[in-house]
Amino acid sequence: MLTKKVSKIFEEARKEGRKYLLEPEAKTICMDYGIPVTxxxxxxxxxxxxxxxxxxxxxxxxxxxxxxxxxxxxxxxxxxxxxxxxxxxxxxxxxxxxxxxxxxxxxxxxxxxxxxAPPSTEVIVGATKDPQFGPALMFGLGGIFVEVLKDVTFRIAPITEQDAREMITEVKAYPVLKGYRGQPPADIDSIVKILLNTSKLVMDHLEIKELDLNPIMVYAKGAKTVDARIILE
Missing domain, CATH: 3.30.1490.20 (ATP-grasp fold, A domain)
Structure with a gap:
């Protein structure tokens, strides 16, 4: 899905000698790939x-x-x-x-x-380009889970739906997503879709060195990416 809009954003960044995309640029790219943003x-x-x-x-x-x-x-x-x-x-x-x-x-x-975005369960989706294996995806819950406990999972892209679901269930904090202390269960299907679309994005654009969607607010129905960061090679 190499759209003109996305190609133009990368082209302009290169012309200006920028490796960091501006946040509105990163969010526009996310929207183009079906990743929900605020x-x-x-x-x-x-x-x-x-x-x-x-x-x-x-x-x-x-x-x-x-x-x-x-x-x-x-x-x-x-x-x-x-x-x-x-x-x-x-x-x-x-x-x-x-x-x-x-x-x-x-x-x-x-x-x-x-x-x-209204407060809710926070998750993080990231990608880095490994020199040997290419793009690798990361998933974890936000806040203390990723910062202190380093509770994250990884897969080499491209990933399948089964890979995405396994990434989600493998984190130790998975019970939080299923509904914890009276909180409604998070919309797992929305997270799966974000992981799959992120995989497609980094495979389509191998010039992406790092991608960080943090935090993503996940609700009982739907999700919203609050902050998006993309760094080019």
């Missing part, structure tokens, strides 16, 4: 940010979009849980001021306006 748009002004937030619906999140800012939180480039036009305008100005203070030479493309 609703988003890129604003160039505070007024535009308010307009997009109204269209997306509150609460919303603002994030800086810049090829020179990889870790947005470190420079004060993110504002969460914004509930109205005043919040948006204030946050927009603060984000730009923070980035100019911490990274005065950063080229700012705009500010990402995205829906604030």
């Amino acid at each position: 609703k988003f748009n890129v604003a160039k002004t505070a007024e535009e940010a308010v307009k997009f937030a109204e269209e997306i619906g509150y609460p919303t999140v603002l994030k800086i979009v810049s090829p020179d800012v990889i870790h947005k939180f470190d420079v004060g480039g993110v504002a969460l849980n914004l509930k109205g036009p005043e919040d948006i305008q204030d946050a927009y100005k603060k984000i730009l001021a923070n980035v100019k203070k911490h990274k005065p030479d950063a080229k700012i493309t705009g500010v990402l306006v995205q829906e604030m």
Whole structure:
């Protein structure tokens, strides 16, 4: 599924000498491959940010979009849980001021306006390119499970549906996905679909060195990728 849209994004990044794709670029690629993401748009002004937030619906999140800012939180480039036009305008100005203070030479493309995904079970899907075996997929639950316990599973791409289901059931935290302490079971089929579509994406585009979908909020029905990162070779 080598679409013109995806090829154009890679081409533009190469022309600009960028290995890190911008978040809206990474999310556009995800959407093209049937990987669900939070609703988003890129604003160039505070007024535009308010307009997009109204269209997306509150609460919303603002994030800086810049090829020179990889870790947005470190420079004060993110504002969460914004509930109205005043919040948006204030946050927009603060984000730009923070980035100019911490990274005065950063080229700012705009500010990402995205829906604030309701809290739920968090999972992570990733991919890295192994020099010997090619793309390898990773799956795990978010937060403490991956950060502290390193509770993740791997498969060499391309994967089958059976591979995807085994990756999910192999993590020690699998019972959390089945419903834990009164929580509804997570939509396993949605996770399977994301794993299969991610496998297809990294096989179609072998120039992808790393891919990180983190976190993905999984609900009783459906899932949403909150943050997407793609690094090219």
